[in-house]
Amino acid sequence: MYTVKSYQFAQSLDEACELLQKDSKNTVLGGCCWLKMGHKRIRTAIDLTRLNLSYITESDGKILIGATTTLRELETSPLLQKRFGGILPQCVKNIVGVQFRNIATVGASVFSRYGFSDILTALLALNTSVELHLGGVMTLEKFIELPPQRDILKQIIIADDGRVAAYQSMRNSVTDFPVLAVAVSKLAADWKVSVGARPARAALAQNAAKLLSQGASPEQAGNAAAEELAFGSNMRASAQYRKLLASVLVKRAVQQCREDTSK
Numbered sequence: 001m002y003t004v005k006s007y008q009f010a011q012s013l014d015e016a017c018e019l020l021q022k023d024s025k026n027t028v029l030g031g032c033c034w035l036k037m038g039h040k041r042i043r044t045a046i047d048l049t050r051l052n053l054s055y056i057t058e059s060d061g062k063i064l065i066g067a068t069t070t071l072r073e074l075e076t077s078p079l080l081q082k083r084f085g086g087i088l089p090q091c092v093k094n095i096v097g098v099q100f101r102n103i104a105t106v107g108a109s110v111f112s113r114y115g116f117s118d119i120l121t122a123l124l125a126l127n128t129s130v131e132l133h134l135g136g137v138m139t140l141e142k143f144i145e146l147p148p149q150r151d152i153l154k155q156i157i158i159a160d161d162g163r164v165a166a167y168q169s170m171r172n173s174v175t176d177f178p179v180l181a182v183a184v185s186k187l188a189a190d191w192k193v194s195v196g197a198r199p200a201r202a203a204l205a206q207n208a209a210k211l212l213s214q215g216a217s218p219e220q221a222g223n224a225a226a227e228e229l230a231f232g233s234n235m236r237a238s239a240q241y242r243k244l245l246a247s248v249l250v251k252r253a254v255q256q257c258r259e260d261t262s263k
Contacts, residue, residue, distance in 0.1 A: 002040040009047045013133045013152060019046050021150050028152060030068075030108020048152070053107070056080060058160060065156040067107025071095060071119070074106060084126060084165040085260055087183060091122040091167045096175050111153040113144050113201050116177040120144070121196030122167055124204060125183035127159035144201060163187045166256035168249040169197075172236060179237045180245040182225075184253035186261060189213045193221065193254075195246055198231045205229055208250060218258070222251035 010016035020026050025043040053066040056077045063083065065074070071092045074080060080088045095101055095118060109119050110130065120140075128140040133152045140156075165185035169178040181196040191212040196202030205225035212221050226247040231239040 002042060004042045004045045006043065007045045007047065009050050011050065013051060013154065016046050016048060016051070016152055017133050017150075019044055020152065030105045030111075048107075053154065061160050063158040063160050065106055065158070067105065067111075067153045067155060069106045070102055071104045071106065071109070072098060072101040074119070075101060083160065084163050084185065085257075087122050087125070087165040087167045087185075088119070091118040091169075091181070091183070094118075094169070094171065094174055106156060107153045110140075110156060115199045115201045116197050117202065118167075118169065118178060118181050118196070121181040121194050121202040122165075122183045123156065123158070124196075124202045125165055125185045125192045125194040126163060127161055129157040131155050131157060141204060161187055164257050164260045166253040166260070168253045168256075170245050170249065177236065180242050180249060182246065182249040182253050184250065184257050186212075186257045193225055193250060195225060195229055195250070198229060198242060198246075199234050199236070200230070200232060203229055205250070212254065218251040218254035219247075221254050222247035222249075225250045 008019065020028055023043050025041060026046060027042045028046045028048065048068055053068040055066040056069060056079055057064050058079060075089045075092050092101060106119060109117055123140055129137050130140055130143050131137045131154045133154050135149065135151050163185045165183060167183050169181040171178055178197040183194040185192045191209040193205040193208045194202050195205055205228050207228045208221045208225040211224050226243045231242040233239045
């Protein structure tokens, strides 16, 4: 349950940021999918939907995704289906249901840095940056390590560098949160290995990526990722099970990347 005292459509990002910083109980709204699961008293709800931040475009060797773009738009985008092995449409296709994906936004998913986030796991395996209205452009890897900010995410920026990528996840049921999520990408000898839903937020397995750049096997990379990262337990799985899953899912994703590269 949540309550809202006043509701305001921002007319500009400057106005939205000013409202956000005016009161700690003012909140920027995304798709509002998770608000009802908590208990929050919002003084002013700030709506960004009139700021034209819903888009998926390509420009100067980059793919730009606006903050209010929905997960469904990500899933059905012809542009994204042809990039990075279709990893972005693939990673969101099992999130709850179509109705949910029609309102959940990319910006809220990334800015909130949820541990269970499929999209965060996939984006981290690409050359991804975020653009904040006040904080400017920074890599996604740096952003997710920062403490929460009173800022507004404007867009996601992905280098359109021709990476081959693959996504793997394990769920207890098709539309449940992932027990574990894995994304792997490859550009020549440069590899990225991302593991999310540990159940902590997604993180890069640097040692596994380094081994792959040196010619390691998919199995060796999987074992390295499982040993390198920390895993925890919750109602969906134990830490030990997640560790075992990591080695298997990383192995499968690496194999898929190599197969797609050889085509």
